[in-house]
Amino acid sequence: MAIAPITGMLRRGLLTDLSIAVGLGFAMANTFWYGFHVPRTVARDNYYRKLEEERAARQKA
Template sequence: MAGAVAPFKPITGMLRRGLILDLSIALGLGFTFGNAFWYGYHMPRTNARDAHYKKLEEQRAARQGN
């Protein structure tokens, strides 16, 4: 058994390549979906909220005559 040759090639380097690919995909998707959330949901909601409070402040100022 000491001189037996395995019928398949050793897996050297596969873990490292797979890890780099998995990390690249995870970071890429995380960045993509993070930006999609930030600019597709968070910023429009924030701008709508700010516009609402600006309108209320303008109405309040108009009632007070400022």
């Protein structure tokens, strides 16, 4: 066999690296989603809600 099977130390290192990568990826995705995306979406929605309320108030007057 040209390539030796993954065993022992290499397997543990591979699992550790994959676990760390997936964990950090998940953490960074949550940081982006709840730290940037959600607040910007709420700010956008509030802006358009305010514009709509102003437009409705002008039409009633």
